[in-house]
Amino acid sequence: xxxxxxxxGFWGDDLDAPRRQVEGGPxxxxxxxxxxxxxxxxxxxxKERDPSLGYARDFIGAVESVLPxxxxxxVKVIANAGGVNPPACAAAVKVxxxxxxxxxxxxxxxxxxxxxxxxxxxxxxxxxxLTNMETGEPLSTVRDRVLSANAYIGSAPIVEALKGGANxxxxxxxxxxxxxxxxxxxxxxxxxxxxxxxxxxxxxxxxIECGAQCSGGNCMYDWRSIPxxxxxxxxxxxxxxxxxxxxxxxxxxxxRVSIPTIAEQLVYEMGDPHSYITPDVIADFTTxxxxxxxxxxxxxxxxxxxxxxxxxxxxVAYRAGFKAVGTLVYAWPDALDKAQAADxxxxxxxxxxxxxxxxxxxxxxxATATHGPLAGDQHNAPEVQLRFGVRDTDRAAVERFTRxxxxxxxxxxxxxxxxxxxxxxxxxxxxxxxALIDKAVVNTKVDIIQ
Amino acid sequence: MRIRLLDIAHARSGDKGDTAxxxxxxxxxxxxxxxxxxxxxxxxxxxxRGMIEGNVERYELPNLKALNFxxxxxxxxGGTLSLKTDAQGKVYSTALLRMVIEVPDAEAKRLRLPxxx
Numbered sequence: 001x002x003x004x005x006x007x008x009g010f011w012g013d014d015l016d017a018p019r020r021q022v023e024g025g026p027x028x029x030x031x032x033x034x035x036x037x038x039x040x041x042x043x044x045x046x047k048e049r050d051p052s053l054g055y056a057r058d059f060i061g062a063v064e065s066v067l068p069x070x071x072x073x074x075v076k077v078i079a080n081a082g083g084v085n086p087p088a089c090a091a092a093v094k095v096x097x098x099x100x101x102x103x104x105x106x107x108x109x110x111x112x113x114x115x116x117x118x119x120x121x122x123x124x125x126x127x128x129x130l131t132n133m134e135t136g137e138p139l140s141t142v143r144d145r146v147l148s149a150n151a152y153i154g155s156a157p158i159v160e161a162l163k164g165g166a167n168x169x170x171x172x173x174x175x176x177x178x179x180x181x182x183x184x185x186x187x188x189x190x191x192x193x194x195x196x197x198x199x200x201x202x203x204x205x206x207x208i209e210c211g212a213q214c215s216g217g218n219c220m221y222d223w224r225s226i227p228x229x230x231x232x233x234x235x236x237x238x239x240x241x242x243x244x245x246x247x248x249x250x251x252x253x254x255x256r257v258s259i260p261t262i263a264e265q266l267v268y269e270m271g272d273p274h275s276y277i278t279p280d281v282i283a284d285f286t287t288x289x290x291x292x293x294x295x296x297x298x299x300x301x302x303x304x305x306x307x308x309x310x311x312x313x314x315x316v317a318y319r320a321g322f323k324a325v326g327t328l329v330y331a332w333p334d335a336l337d338k339a340q341a342a343d344x345x346x347x348x349x350x351x352x353x354x355x356x357x358x359x360x361x362x363x364x365x366x367a368t369a370t371h372g373p374l375a376g377d378q379h380n381a382p383e384v385q386l387r388f389g390v391r392d393t394d395r396a397a398v399e400r401f402t403r404x405x406x407x408x409x410x411x412x413x414x415x416x417x418x419x420x421x422x423x424x425x426x427x428x429x430x431x432x433x434x435a436l437i438d439k440a441v442v443n444t445k446v447d448i449i450q
Numbered sequence: 451m452r453i454r455l456l457d458i459a460h461a462r463s464g465d466k467g468d469t470a471x472x473x474x475x476x477x478x479x480x481x482x483x484x485x486x487x488x489x490x491x492x493x494x495x496x497x498x499r500g501m502i503e504g505n506v507e508r509y510e511l512p513n514l515k516a517l518n519f520x521x522x523x524x525x526x527x528g529g530t531l532s533l534k535t536d537a538q539g540k541v542y543s544t545a546l547l548r549m550v551i552e553v554p555d556a557e558a559k560r561l562r563l564p565x566x567x
Contacts, residue, residue, distance in 0.1 A: 038530055134467050220543065221460040221477075260460060260475070263514050267473020269464035270518050273509050286511050302513075320531060361526055361533035369535045371545045372501040389533030432529045434467060 002187045004180050004204070004237045007066075008032040008079075009211025011039050011056045017211065017234050018062040022069035024250030027236065029183045030069075032062060032079035033176045033209050040173060041317030041430035043083035044117075044148035052092075054085030055170075060096050063168065067100050070167055078158060078179050082170045084117075084148055086110045089170050090449050104450065109161025111171040113444035116149040116314065116437070123441065130314060130435040139435065145319040147430055151312045151437060154279030155201075156192075157444040158182035164448045173315060175278055177205030180237065188241040192280075199283035199305025200243035202276065206283075207247055207265050207300070208235040214247065214265035216255030221264065228254025233296075244301040246293055257296040279312055279439070281305040311436040320431035321358065322398040325389040326405035327365075329418030332382045336367045338413040339386040345412055346388060349404055357401075359391040385418065391429065398426050451558040454550050454566040459485060461543035468528035469504075470539030472546050475516040480561055482515035488551040494519050497549050519546070 005027045007018035011034040022030055034056035047054030059081030069075040082089045090110045097106050116123065120143070124130065130139035130149075139146070150173035159182050161169045171179070181201030184190070190197045207214050215235045216226040233253025239245040248257055266285065270276075273285035282305060289302035330338040343362045350357075363369040365385035367378035378384070390401045402424045409419050455474070458481045463472040474489065476482040491508040498506065504522025511518060525539055526532040536542070550566050558565070 218462070220462065221475075263475050263516060264460065264462040264473070266514060267471070267475065267511070267516055267518055268462050269466060270471050270473055270509075271466060271520065273511050273518055286513055288513055290514070323533060325533060359527070359533065363535055365535060370541045371548065374497070374501075374545055374548050387535060391531070391533060429530050431531050432467070 002029070002184055002239045003027050004029045004031055004183060004208070004239065006031050006033070006208035006211050006235050007062065008034060009209065009213060010034065010036055011058060013211055015058060015061060019065040021234050022066045022075050024233070024253060027075055030066060030075055030077045031179045031208065032059065032077065032081060033179055034059065034079060034081045035083065035173060035176070037315060037432045038430065040084060040148050040150055040315060043085070044317060047085050052088050055083040055089035055092070056081040059089065060092050063093050064096055064100060067097060067102055071102055071105055074167070076162070076167045076169070076183070078169045078183060080171045080174050080176070080179060082110070082172045084115060084150070084172060086112055086170050086172045093168060093170070094449060106168055107166045108449040109164060109166030109169040110447045110449060111153070111157040111161060111169065111174065111444055112447070113157070113442060114150045114153045114173045116151055116442070117146070120146065120149055123437070128437055128441065130316065130437065133434045133436065139316065139433065142318040142433065147317045147319060149314060149316045151314050151442045152279065153312065153442065153444055154178050155182035155185050157446050159186045160446045161448065162186040164446060166448055176209040177202045177278055178280065180205030180208060181280065184239050195281050195305035195307065196303060197243040198281040200245065200303040202278050202281060202283045203285070203288060203300065203303050204237045204239060204245050206276070207262060208237055210265060210268065211235070212255060213268065214262055215249050215257050216261055219256070219261045219264055221260035226256050230254060243303060244299065246297050246299050248297045257298055259290045259292060259298055262290055262298045277309065279308060281308055310439050312439050312442055314435045314437050316433035316435060317430050318433055320429045321391060321393040322395045322426050323389060323391040323429050324398050324402050324424040324426045325387060326402065326424040327385050327387045327418065328405060328408060328416055329383055329385045330413065331415045331417065332380070335381050335384040335415070336364060336378050338415055339364050339384040341413045342386050342408055343388065346404060346408065350401065353400065355397050355400055357390040357392045357397065361389045363387040395426065402426060451553050451555050451563065452550050452566040453484070453553050453558065453563050455489065456547040457564045457566065459547060461547055463539050463541065463543035465525055465528060465539040468523055468525050470521045470524040470542045472519045472521065472542050473516055474519070474546060475514060479515050481563065482512065484553060484561060484563065485517050486510060488553060489517060489549065493551070494546065497546065
């Protein structure tokens, strides 16, 4: 049996969770997922400002907090914390580990090759159009605004790093699920065509990649009865060679692992359940069997997989203009009517100023922002927040808009408050461009640093 | 009998670009057949009319007693382009659970479905 613990579900997750995961009970691998679609572009911006950055800096603290377990108990850490600069991340880990007296005791495996930014023009020239999977546009449309471009890579380079004796593996844009599947593939020596086992590893990865979201966090099912979320236990996978596994959590932790908590996570961000496509295998989520296996234990079995495609998904981030969102709160009576009146007045003022925007969206938080007309009559709401957003490529226009919110406090409808935060901030938008590329042109490489 | 989805199912939603997905799971395994029969692609498209710009797709997962709906054009452009509060579609799940379906009385009684209040 191999134990894989999830310690981070995204960059910004509970900083103390990795430590709790290695100290709470036996663990073989600690898996930390830091990357979401937008994260790569934020990291790319940081790298532009300082070439020694571009990775998830939280990871350095996480490694420090689990170092005793790595050194004394042989726990191995696998993380996609490298972002757009895995070598710099590895260098920073090395410095931190040496400060903590671990000099010469770490072998850091660094996976590179997912970063396609410097190769983009050559790839486009060679006929790889990197067409947007959603809109069908070729990448050349936004080429001059591209910030980062990374292929989602699979388990193979992580397995290679583990074979090379790494006890910390740092990747860039590997798939979230590969971080969990790779150590299982390595430990159980699953072949590259053991489709069912590989698919099981992917499903295990999908279940724990969002951390506590499978162990009671954000769980709708009987949410009031979920105990002690303040001390929520992050998930653990107890995997077996045949591809079956149990999802559980350490004893004496809060939260819950049950069929409903796992089922909710399984459907999270799901597309076609018959084909969950990864670089290693296509997993069929309609074959997953769940069974209770004692308190806070769910047995997962039956998973079928089929061979993957010859493409990899590529995540391109590009500059897509600017946005700002301003808010004002209107109180009862007639809160919604007043907020709607303010919305009309604001739109008219922006018109009179000659300001044109690519997009304007007004929402009425407390009334219709999330459920729209389904929310029913909200004219008696105790308060409604007008949330007014604009987006455009012209920064100056967006900037000008931010000056138009505050005046409404004195020269608009009555019963208004909640403007203490000051003027809205203008934010540059880095948008996400999903594309596919031939697997054959993406070459990963593993370096082992002592 | 009128049945509210909130009383017979739980759900979680997320995003992929400008598409929101909503996975709906029966609270009791025996109620999955009600979801399958009455919470159709067409019914869900009507439910979200005016809230989403694209079409709706439905997938069945009888193994999890769940349906998965893809709501295209649901997120005001999605990701960082979106100006919506719910840019990642996190609470489309709860919006779907507002749905009220009409189940024949005999069937509702056989399955011991709770009536909508």
